[in-house]
Amino acid sequence: MRMWSTLRNRRFLNYKFRRQHSIGKYTVDFFCYQLMLIVEIDGSIHENLGILYYDNERDEWLKQQGYVVIRYDNESVFKFPELVMADLEKIILSIDPHP
Numbered sequence: 777m778r779m780w781s782t783l784r785n786r787r788f789l790n791y792k793f794r795r796q797h798s799i800g801k802y803t804v805d806f807f808c809y810q811l812m813l814i815v816e817i818d819g820s821i822h823e824n825l826g827i828l829y830y831d832n833e834r835d836e837w838l839k840q841q842g843y844v845v846i847r848y849d850n851e852s853v854f855k856f857p858e859l860v861m862a863d864l865e866k867i868i869l870s871i872d873p874h875p
Contacts, residue, residue, distance in 0.1 A: 778853060778854060778857055779805075779806065779815070779817055779848075779853055779857075779860075780795050780806070782857070782861060783795075783806055783815075788861070788864075788865075789865065789868055791808050791810055791811065791868065792808065792809070792810065793806050793807065793808050793815075794806070794807045794808075794809070799814075799838065799841070799843070800837070800838075800841070802834055802837075802838065804816065804838075805817050810872075811844070811868060811871050811872055812842055812843050812844060813843070813844045813846070813867075813868070813871065814838060814843050814844065814845045814846070815846055815847075815848070815864065816831075816845065816846070816847045816848070817847075817848055817849075817850055817853055818831075818847055818848070818849050818850060819849075819850045831847075835847075844867075844871060846864070846867055848860050848863075848864075
């Protein structure tokens with residue numbers, strides 16, 4: 777997975793990310809404890825109304841617990857990885873301006 781190869785082993789801005797991490801009853805794609813940041817990568821299945829409802833409910837619960845949840849679609853991660861990582865960097869710097 778392209779995103780994981782960029783995030784693993786503190787390769788991205790020296791933050792530790794975990795992959796497929798459990799939080800409550802949910803499993804998130806990528807998680808940085810230091811930032812309380814969750815990164816989700818969504819495939820086309822997430823366009824389904826039932827899945828969208830589940831995602832929204834899940835994201836709300838996670839946000840209520842103090843987490844920041846961001847989502848990228850699979851296609852963007854594969855076609856425009858530089859843009860996705862630039863966006864993620866901007867979000868991280870807004871959370872922690874002194875990495």
